[in-house]
Amino acid sequence: MVDVAREAGVALRTVSRVVNGDATVGDKLAERIRQAIDRLGYQPDERARQLRSGRTGTIGAAVRHIADAHPVLRAVDETARGLGLTVVAMSTEDDPVREREAVMSMCRRRMDGIIIEPIADGHQYLQPEIDSGLAVVAFDRPATGVSVDTVLSDNRGGIELAFGHLAAQGHRRIGYIGDDERIHTGQQRAAAFRDCLRRTGVALDGMVHPGPIEPGRIGAALDALRAGPEPATAIVTGNHMSTIEVIRALGPDFGSTALVGFDDFGLADLLRPGVTVVAQGDREIGRTAIELFRERLAEPARPVRTVIVATTLITRGSGEIAP
Known part of the structure; x- marks a missing residue:
């Protein structure tokens, strides 16, 4: 970033603001900085950004069958990408053991939250992660043994x-x-x-x-x-x-x-x-799941919500x- 600031003839702080999407930087100045970034081939260090913010910008998605067409997962991914978030999906294949392995793998990678299509009879194993700030949203069916935001079809x-x-x-x-x-x-x-x-x-x-x-x-x-x-x-x-x-x-x-x-x-x-x-309403279910996820990140202590999406x-x- 020091090199970019020197190339563009601006302060280091101004480069940081552009890299982090600060809309208050003027268009001409921001464009000059972006051109310097392109010339130098600069890539922001996501790991450093995560350490500063405490957020990874990633969401885990544990779904039944990832190999099949999954309209809700597609809607989750499209909505997340529109917000600058990355979805990492894993398949549970209707196996409770595999579900737990997938979910805990995501937890170990310190994702900001998990959107889960539950299959196990109990999800109490998630409670310590929820207590530590993990945002969890269940869709298609409720998670059992824990109180989390949920999106269901009617x-x-x-x-x-x-x-x-x-x-x-x-x-x-x-x-x-x-x-x-x-x-x-x-x-x-x-x-x-x-x-x-x-x-x-x-x-x-x-x-x-x-x-x-x-x-x-x-x-x-x-x-x-x-x-x-x-x-x-x-x-x-x-x-x-x-x-x-x-x-x-x-x-x-x-x-x-x-x-x-x-x-x-x-x-x-x-x-x-x-x-x-x-x-x-697959698109509505996916969009709502991301909406509940963002609300939970912004306000961890708010009451849990269950949203029922109408059928057609x-x-x-x-x-x-x-x-």
Whole structure:
């Protein structure tokens, strides 16, 4: 920075202000300093900046499946980059041990905060880090055993949207195939679906099929719903993974049974018929997670917040098939 100040003919403090984004430096002067920086190939020392500020400008993100398309993680990254923050993401693969390893690895690297898609039954191990000032935001499901800011989708409202839409098409025998109920979203959506059946007077027996997202299990659930004297004429799926497996299991029969999926997914609009979905507000969830993170950094003692993001029904054809 001394070299840059000499090259630009300004005080060292002025260079520091430009490097640190101080908007009070005049445009012409700031441009002269930036040109000197370019000529000399100067790079700010992020480690030194972190030591001075106590902040790293990085956020850890622990999500279920990083190898899959992850719209919320994309929204988190886009929002963070717009604020000059860096996101470092790791995958937990629905494994509580792997989740803890990933999260504690991020803690050891002294990131400013962690945005987590929780999978473990307990997150008490995070309490010492939270007490030390780590900002933690959970999304998609609550963290357990600790009190942290949380962003959730309106799971119940989304299922009611899907069920009500199919009922409006004339369907009375509506089945459900969803995620494992040990996962918060799987439990919430299956419970909401059971309530929808109860309100319409339809027996629950054989109509609700939560469980692991495995082809064999999904195929068996689909067979059960389509068998018997009163087969299901419509299906609600609990997330995009179960939707895809149901479509794969239906094969050439896709389009013979009405279908509404929870979660939108790539190519849903290109299938024939297009897949009607209840879309989560992925961009809103990601944006809100970063907003809660920044609020927590600015005011560590403020009350914990939980934000529920609304869902939207997108009709494309599969949910409009008559009984």
